[in-house]
Amino acid sequence: MSAAPASGPTSTSPEVLAAECLQGSRRAAARLISMLESADGGAARAASRAVARLPLPAQTIGLTGPPGAGKSTLLDYLIGLLRKRNLRVGVIAVDPSSPFTGGALLGDRIRMSQHGPDSGVFIRSMGSRGASGGLAAAASDALRVLGGAGFDAVLLETVGAGQSEIEVVNLADTVCVVQVAGLGDDVQLMKMGILEIADVFVVTKGDRPGAEDLKLQLERAIHEAPGEVCRAIRQLGPGFAASFQGPRWTPEVVLVSALRAQGGDELLAAFERHRAYLATPALAEALRTSRAAREIAWRATRRLGDALNERLAPGGDLAALAADCAAGRLDVESAVARALGGSA
């Protein structure tokens, strides 16, 4: 399991590990991510604070799509292409590891692949158990670890099973949605919001029957819903959209056949075009600021929440509020008001 304790001695502080990480230590990076996922909330929060000063990777690409769309194979193919361009590649594969999904984790499958021994590649699975403050917060911290350790491009992969996975993939600069012909219900999937999260679509197994058709279908859906698309501007909210005079991004659709090594360079070119789009001056600044605001807010909120939980627990200075609520002497909203009043 990904959350297993690091094998070495664990006395090293997260600050020391963060410094080692900046020197390029893979071992320090791995141990920091383990700490971030620790079931010990105090250790996880200390690690989160230590990595806050590490830089984000230069480029993060989110990959999501339904099971069976060929994400593992595509990821393997992309890693190879990025390595040929001399980029150091990080992969964070997010699998919701509930008691009911006991299968092989994606990251483990890739780790066993051809890129496992390559020191320019770092692959890590993250599960959703034990991630204090939410999976997206833990993944965001892990991105800083990989950025700090000098990985140029990070592929952030989810199986796309729920809200928290969508939040994770939205941490990426560019979101790539993987589709494959023949899984059925293509049009229905599009209706359900897939256009809202994609900057680039990949149709995998591009040499198979139906792939070209699916590409055309996706392109038609994109062009019929121009107001719906452009994830970056939508994330910045209606205020920004109204004031922004620059261009809108139109999602691209690329056919890829990983097995035949076809379409990969075209896909990377689409990622580059999206990256150039995000560098549009006013947009780039707004995205950086909005991202910083979100990160400050969730870090501060998590700290306030931890403090409140402690104060409300037995022995804490607000424990009487919980007892009064439990006994029906106080309603929960009045207790909230008193808890907030008392913390001001």
Added chain:
Amino acid sequence: MSAAPASGPTSTSPEVLAAECLQGSRRAAARLISMLESADGGAARAASRAVARLPLPAQTIGLTGPPGAGKSTLLDYLIGLLRKRNLRVGVIAVDPSSPFTGGALLGDRIRMSQHGPDSGVFIRSMGSRGASGGLAAAASDALRVLGGAGFDAVLLETVGAGQSEIEVVNLADTVCVVQVAGLGDDVQLMKMGILEIADVFVVTKGDRPGAEDLKLQLERAIHEAPGEVCRAIRQLGPGFAASFQGPRWTPEVVLVSALRAQGGDELLAAFERHRAYLATPALAEALRTSRAAREIAWRATRRLGDALNERLAPGGDLAALAADCAAGRLDVESAVARALGGSA
């Protein structure tokens, strides 16, 4: 989709709807739950505050298990048995409605069943999109709506796909994990934490080959790991466990064949035994207090987080912190410290 707006006029305030709910209005209950799921954060939060004064249902039973275990059929069967006992039954079926899970929602499937027209039954699907403050928070509020509207027993069902679904099912007084023979990897599933979340196991399709074997396997696992079990005491933490002198609950395993209408009464009897266990005086009070503390903490934290997000947004009094972070003039943890300092 479950988050569709209510069909009537929407000018009624959530406070008025909460009062109507206490009079037993199903329409008010449905509209409140729609408001709780609203993509409009302000409306969702107003609804959440309005329902905070409604009582929780007398009994909430969580149902979870892997896809294919027969949860829908079991739910239908249980509803019928509870109705025969003259209980008003609520069902909240939580489906993570990502763009990739476009299938029929469980709640909709049940709604179309025999119990759909019964006024003593209220069935609602909740998705994870648009649930401000998390799915567990929205589900917790929905429980108050059903409690307020006079539903005696609420079945809270999840497909068990991730961390947030586990949090949801943990809102229930009694958690029932549904298992079926022949899905494979039975022993592995147990290893991965299934014992930690179950108060009662149901083996569905109990008349089929392998069901009896699976029951014995589960019972053996339960008896080999006595320290691991008893969800209620574990949730209260090691401090409580050390001081509590009362008995530990040992999970029960019940064979059910919904199609042959066999085992249901035995299952309800197991739920009743667990309910009686939870009524152990010291335990009952600790559970109520711990639940109240969690609810106060998440409500207060959500309010603080919303306020911080507003203050950090463009135009807010903390907007400069986000801009300074984005420009690299300030690291995110220093910004957090300043944001918290400024809000004290």
